Amino acid sequence: xxxxxxxxxxxxxxxxxxxxxxxxxxxxxxxxxxxxxxxxxxxxxxxxxxxxxxxxxxxxxxxxxxxxxxxxxxxxxx
Numbered sequence: 001x002x003x004x005x006x007x008x009x010x011x012x013x014x015x016x017x018x019x020x021x022x023x024x025x026x027x028x029x030x031x032x033x034x035x036x037x038x039x040x041x042x043x044x045x046x047x048x049x050x051x052x053x054x055x056x057x058x059x060x061x062x063x064x065x066x067x068x069x070x071x072x073x074x075x076x077x078x
Contacts, residue, residue: 022073025049028062035077039065052077 025034025047036049048059068076 020070022068022070023049024066024068024073024076025058025060026064026066027060028064033076034058035068035073037073 020037023036023039025036025039026032027034034049035052037052039047039049041047044061046059046061047063047065048057050056051058
């Protein structure tokens with residue numbers, strides 16, 4: 001029974017990590033690039049997210065959001 005429970009937990013955790021998204025958010029005013037795992041979009045068109053490099057909360061009105069692969073995200077955040 002413990003083995004079945006263990007396999008279920010491992011399967012759930014594996015599927016959750018596979019569903020994680022990675023983003024590059026670019027400030028189109030000054031060209032600054034930010035990297036994050038979550039982007040919240042507001043009705044006004046602004047976005048808010050936590051910058052992976054600094055841990056700072058960032059809100060941008062003029063931006064582009066690009067979805068990245070996990071490896072690409074990891075390479076850029078270093």
